[in-house]
Amino acid sequence: xxxxxxxxxxxxxxxxxxxxxxxxxxxxxxxxxxxxxxxxxxxxxxxxxxxxxxxxxxxxxxxxxxxxxxxxxxxxxxxxxxxxxxxxxxxxxxxxxxxxxxxxxxxxxxxxxxxxxxxxxxxxxxxxxxxxxxxxxxxxxxxxxxxxxxxxxxxxxxxxxxxxxxxxxxxxxxxxxxxxxxxxxxxxxxxxxxxxxxxxxxxxxxxxxxxxxxxxxxxxxxxxxxxxxxxxxxxxxxxxxxxxxxxxxxxxxxxxxxxxxxxxxxxxxxxxxxxxxxxxxxxxxxxxxxxxxxxxxxxxxxxxxxxxxxxxxxxxxxxxxxxxxxxxxxxxxxxxxxxxxxxxxxxxxxxxxxxxxxxxxxxxxxxxxxxxxxxxxxxxxxxxxxxxxxxxxxxxxxxxxxxxxxxxxxxxxxxxxxxxxxxxxxxxxxxxxxxxxxxxxxxxxxxxxxxxxxxxxxxxxxxxxxxxxxxxxxxxxxxxxxxxxxxxxxxxxxxxxxxxxxxxxxxxxxxxxxxxxxxxxxxxxxxxxxxxxxxxxxxxxxxx
Numbered sequence: 001x002x003x004x005x006x007x008x009x010x011x012x013x014x015x016x017x018x019x020x021x022x023x024x025x026x027x028x029x030x031x032x033x034x035x036x037x038x039x040x041x042x043x044x045x046x047x048x049x050x051x052x053x054x055x056x057x058x059x060x061x062x063x064x065x066x067x068x069x070x071x072x073x074x075x076x077x078x079x080x081x082x083x084x085x086x087x088x089x090x091x092x093x094x095x096x097x098x099x100x101x102x103x104x105x106x107x108x109x110x111x112x113x114x115x116x117x118x119x120x121x122x123x124x125x126x127x128x129x130x131x132x133x134x135x136x137x138x139x140x141x142x143x144x145x146x147x148x149x150x151x152x153x154x155x156x157x158x159x160x161x162x163x164x165x166x167x168x169x170x171x172x173x174x175x176x177x178x179x180x181x182x183x184x185x186x187x188x189x190x191x192x193x194x195x196x197x198x199x200x201x202x203x204x205x206x207x208x209x210x211x212x213x214x215x216x217x218x219x220x221x222x223x224x225x226x227x228x229x230x231x232x233x234x235x236x237x238x239x240x241x242x243x244x245x246x247x248x249x250x251x252x253x254x255x256x257x258x259x260x261x262x263x264x265x266x267x268x269x270x271x272x273x274x275x276x277x278x279x280x281x282x283x284x285x286x287x288x289x290x291x292x293x294x295x296x297x298x299x300x301x302x303x304x305x306x307x308x309x310x311x312x313x314x315x316x317x318x319x320x321x322x323x324x325x326x327x328x329x330x331x332x333x334x335x336x337x338x339x340x341x342x343x344x345x346x347x348x349x350x351x352x353x354x355x356x357x358x359x360x361x362x363x364x365x366x367x368x369x370x371x372x373x374x375x376x377x378x379x380x381x382x383x384x385x386x387x388x389x390x391x392x393x394x395x396x397x398x399x400x401x402x403x404x405x406x407x408x409x410x411x412x413x414x415x416x417x418x419x420x421x422x423x424x425x426x427x428x429x430x431x432x433x434x435x436x437x438x439x440x441x442x443x444x445x446x447x448x449x450x451x452x453x454x455x456x457x458x459x460x461x462x463x464x465x466x467x468x469x470x471x472x473x474x475x476x477x478x479x480x481x482x483x484x485x486x487x488x489x490x491x492x493x494x495x496x497x498x499x500x501x502x503x504x505x506x507x508x509x510x511x512x513x514x515x516x517x518x519x520x521x522x523x524x525x526x527x528x529x530x531x532x533x534x535x536x537x538x539x540x541x542x543x544x
Contacts, residue, residue, distance in 0.1 A: 020099060023055075023496030027106035030508055031063050034108075042071035045202040045214065046109060047078045050100055053230040053490035054205065056473050056499055059107035061203055061228050064515045066108060069200040075104045076113035078204070078211040080186055090114050099493075117185040121192065125184035133180065136171050139330040143322070147187055150220045152213055154322040156183045157330065159210040167317035167333035167365050183210055190214045194221060203228050207242045208320040216241065224519065230490070231470040231477055233518065233526040242324055246525045247422045250463040257467075261535055269461035273409055277386065294384050301379055302391035305349055308445045311388060311396045312339055312352045312376075313403045314366060316359045327399055327418035328432055333365070335399055335417055338435065340373035342442050351393070353379040386410075395445055404429045409457045413450040415441060422464060426456045467535055469528055473511065474502060 044065045046058055062073045081090050094101050094112045101112060117125075128147070136142055145153030160169060160179050169176055193199075194217050201224035204215045215236065218225045225236040227243040234243040254262060279294020302309060315321070315332045329335040343350045352370065354362055358381060370376045379388065385403075389410050396407045396414045400421030407414045408428040415430045416423065417438060423429045430450060432438045441448060470477035481487055484498060514530040521530070528535050 016099070016102065017493045019493035019496045020103065022500055023493075024102060024106040026496075026500050026503070027059055027103075030503075031059065031107050042069045042198045042200040044069065044071045044073045045113075045199055045218075046073055046075050046104065047204050047211065048075040048100055048104065048112065049078060049205055051205060051229065051491055052103075052493060053495045054228065055100070055103055055107075055496075056230050057228040057233060058104075058203060060473075060511050060515055061226060061233065061519075063108055064512060064519060065201045065224070068516075068519070071200050072111060073104075073107075073109040074111045074113055075101070075109045076214075077115045079115070080182075080189070081114050081116050087114065087116065115186075115189060117189040121188040122181075122185045124188045125181055129181050129184060132184065133171075133177065139169055139171070139334065142169060142171070143326055143330050147184065148191065148220075150187070150216050152183070152187055152210075152216060154326065155208065155210050155212050155216070156180065158208050158320040158322050159183070161318045161331065162209065162320070165318055165361055168331050183213075186210055187213055187217075190217050194218065194223075199223055201226065205229070206320075207236065208323055226519075230473050232468070233472060233515070235519065235524060237524075240524055244422075245324055245420075246468070247460075247464060248425055249524075250425050250460060253467070254459050254463055257535070265462040265466060265535075266455065266458040268466060269458040272465070273406075273458070273461055276406070277410075279384075294386065296384055296387040296390075297382055298380055298387070300391065301383055301388055302351065302393065303349065303377075304392075307347055307349045308394045309349045309392055310351065310445065311379075311393045312336070312350065313396060313398045313401055314352060314354050314358075314362065315399060315401060316355070316362055317365055318361065319359065321399070324400060324418070324422070325420035327420060328435060328438060329399075329417060332399060336369055338438075339397065339442075340369060340376070342439065343373050343375040346443065346445070348375075348445060350376045351379055351388075352376050353383060353388070354381045356381050395448055405457050405460055408450075408452050409454065411452060413448050413452075415448075423460060426460050428452045428454075428456050428460075467527075468525070469535070472514075472526060473499070 044062055046062050065071065066073050077090065081087050091114070092098075094114075097105060104112070132145060132147075136145075139157075141153075142157050143153045144151065145156060156179075157169065160176065161167070163179075164175070190213055194214070199218065202214055202218045203226045204212055205227070206212060207215060207227050215225050215227075219236055219238055219241060227234045227236060232243070234240075236243070257265070277294075314336070317332050321327065321331045327335075329338060339350075350373075352366060354366055363381075366378060370378045385406065389407070389412055393412060396403055396412055397417070398404060398414065399417045400423075404414050404416055404421065404423040405428070408423075413430065414428075415432060415438070417432060418424075419431045419433055421429075421431060424431050428450065430441065430448070432441065474480045480498060481490065484490060484492075484494060489495070510531060514526070514532075517532075518526040518530045523530070
């Protein structure tokens with residue numbers, strides 16, 4: 001039976017689902033096939049992946065760019081393909097148009113690029129490796145690795161942590177040295193490609209990790225660069241290389257809105273924050289499966305004492321610490337180590353808590369940390385923050401977590417160990433710029449004072465989670481997530497059928513016009529205005 005199961009499994013892998021078939025037909029109807037000169041035309045690079053809901057945005061963005069530049073759409077593998085078996089697999093799937101090749105072909109992708117650095121690229125990487133490696137006297141130096149004026153160190157840093165599932169980097173290890181050399185060879189592959197080909201635009205799934213190396217090169221050459229998915233579309237530039245960093249301009253944008261929208265927006269933000277604090281799961285966080293708030297779940301968590309009480313809210317150690325740019329510390333582990341040493345120099349009660357949805361490996365690292373720094377007490381992952389606050393936390397520490405606005409809304413001072421955090425445009429948190437400033441604040445925690453204006457918190461929440469519409473493609477993204485059975489189901493083929501059901505000719509035309517307007521503007525993020533309208537009271541009040 002096991003043999004038959006294996007055969008069936010292999011056949012299932014090659015079977016095209018009905019959802020995919022129907023989506024291909026839909027795209028063939030919506031995006032006319034016009035032949036272009038394969039040798040001479042310009043190129044639009046589109047990252048190949050199986051993030052199926054994002055394919056909806058890719059199809060529109062790529063075709064608008066194709067028409068603008070009279071270009072071929074080229075799908076490329078985001079990761080370097082190595083090993084004869086993997087290369088053969090890629091070629092076979094490309095030749096036989098297995099998913100996602102068949103889907104990309106349906107929206108006019110005419111060629112598929114297998115990224116694979118050659119001996120020439122590896123030799124070029126070797127020629128500079130020694131000088132690059134010799135310059136790495138600290139982890140901060142890794143972040144700042146720059147080749148030909150293109151900064152890629154932060155991308156290398158985050159990729160290494162994620163791939164190796166390590167909390168930090170040991171520069172002296174051979175595994176890191178090999179990884180660094182490999183990353184440099186990827187850079188030279190893409191540098192070569194951009195120098196040879198007439199690339200007019202590129203779209204990526206992430207602005208972090210090594211998959212963003214071609215993005216950084218494109219930005220350095222003033223080539224149109226985008227990060228798109230089904231909820232948003234960003235245009236990246238030398239001054240804005242990270243998606244989601246529009247939070248820097250929230251106050252400016254908010255002040256330009258009509259008074260009625262601002263007033264109603266603040267009220268809606270307040271309601272949604274209160275829903276979060278009630279323990280409701282998924283309020284403006286559709287990916288979340290557990291709440292960190294709600295009723296108490298444990299006996300006493302915070303011991304009574306006259307000492308100041310500090311809560312440290314950890315991050316996932318492997319998950320792109322440079323999502324918004326550089327921070328005070330090069331990674332979350334270094335941040336935690338710094339706090340561990342501070343704990344030995346201060347007479348405080350220190351508490352540490354992971355996110356309730358923490359990823360595998362996080363708990364082991366935190367357990368080890370607590371064993372080495374016994375002044376820290378580890379709280380249960382499912383502890384309610386309402387209980388923690390009620391029992392007497394004085395200050396909370398994060399790098400750039402949602403705790404920043406949540407604890408501030410409950411009257412607790414929060415120190416962010418970064419100026420590149422989503423709350424940085426507001427004064428309801430402290431945003432430190434250096435280790436020296438951080439240590440000074442932590443050494444005198446009793447005198448920390450933050451003038452928390454709840455109106456600022458509601459303004460931030462409104463701008464981040466309500467004004468920044470997720471309704472570029474689906475009319476009600478949150479409703480769609482509920483109907484398909486949860487956040488992660490949007491990456492299954494069934495999302496194609498949901499889209500087919502919602503799409504109309506008028507909507508198709510409106511999306512194309514809006515994307516055209518956006519890419520021809522100087523705007524950072526696509527929003528309501530590109531659809532020829534402003535945010536309305538209806539947008540504020542649809543249920544989340």
